[in-house]
Amino acid sequence: MVASEPALSVVVPMYNEESVLPLLVARLRGVLDALGEPYEVVAVDDGSTDRTSVALLAARRQWPQLRVLRLRRNSGHQPALLAGLMRARGQHVASIDADLQDPPETIVEMLRLAREKNLDIVYGVRADRRADSAFKRWTASVYYRLMRRIAGNDVPAHAGDFRLLSRAAVEALRELPERRPVLRLVVPWLGFPSGEVSYEREGRAAGRTKYPLSRMIALAADSVTSFSAAPLRVATWLGLAGVAICGVLVVLAVVAYFLGATVSGWPSLYVAILFLGAVQLLCLGLLGEYVARIYTAVQARPAYYVAEDTDAAASMVDSLK
Structure with missing residues (x-):
């Protein structure tokens, strides 16, 4: 495998995550270095207004596998995640949020399962929601029941955007004409062989949530109107x-x-x-x-604009630009 094709890419969308960034870098690097395989981390700065971009560039000096993708404006979680997926070069591409609620160690389990069973998609599925409030558990249950009714039973319950995709699955996403897809519905719709890895979700390591109730409602509305009449x-x-x-x-x-x-x-x-x-x-x-x-x-406006990619040798063309 040549250096331009790492075995694994990890896409991390982030917005104003300056406080959690040192913890993320230390923990994620330890997990990925232990793999003993070529990898890259694509950190997508979604127009942060704090010092997230500066902290990423500083971390990159000590971590050459860290690649910083900076968007010109805040485009939202899904477009930022899509930007990272479209530019990642790994044979497998994992996505994880920066808040460390989803444990980076699970990525290793996902990769192992994908290789052992020849799967194109591996979902990270929460083992339980005991840490959530009763209201959040109820709304999550309603959301996933509704999504499974609309998009089919292939949509895994209690699986967000913590997943692993093969290169074939990423290329299939690239061919879709949608500019703002809801990935947690579109990815199961692709129909690739898939599996699940359960994990215990942790509390946010630092900072404040970037996904309040208003954004959850907006996500539910987008999920329904973008995938069903x-x-x-x-x-x-x-x-x-x-x-x-x-x-x-x-x-x-x-x-x-x-x-x-x-x-x-x-x-x-x-x-x-x-x-x-x-x-x-x-x-x-x-x-x-x-x-x-x-x-x-x-x-036909792009869902995002890339202002900077620290990997100047990137040859992959972004199909949304």
Whole structure:
């Protein structure tokens, strides 16, 4: 294997991770050096506003396998992860967050399983969620049940973006026309042979979470609207239900008219107007989500722009640019 083709690439998207970076470098380097194989670490700085970029460049002086990919602006977790995957050169490519909640040691298990069983995808799956709050456990359960219903049972439960991909799987991702794919749905959809490695998720090593409730809700919305037209069918069924209810109310209004009780029926009219207005607004909102996606696709803007890649010899062309 030539030096330009490391056995393993590890992609680490990060945004304002200055505080956790020394811990990440020490732990991840120890794990990867012990492999005894050529590797690279692609750290994707997603437009950090703290000293993350400076700290990465300083760490690179002592760690030649560390490659820094700096984006021009904050593009989001999924685009940053995609940028790293598209530029990684390893025969296997692992992705892991910078907060050390997913243990780097598990990457070795993933690589071993992929080689032993000739798998193209190995997911890191959480063994349990006892450390999470009851609300987070419930929302996670709802999310994964919904995703499995939309995208199929190939979507592993309790598996995020901690995974290992073969070069073939990465090249398949490269061929997809989507510019902002939700990788935790698209990767299972590829249909490559896959396996799972369970692990205990740890607490964040340092710093604050970059994935609050608002971003989780946005991820769920993106997951649904980017992978299924089911919400549009929901809008259709709501419209049909509204028509049926209105038909019943019309009958009641006619009966009330002949009984001379039309004035007393105003609550029914009031409720009907509110219901129909809510259904119309909901349907317009759902249509707007899909129209916005069509508009974004027609614009064909890149999901990210790479400002700097410390590997000047990188010959892989980024298909999204």
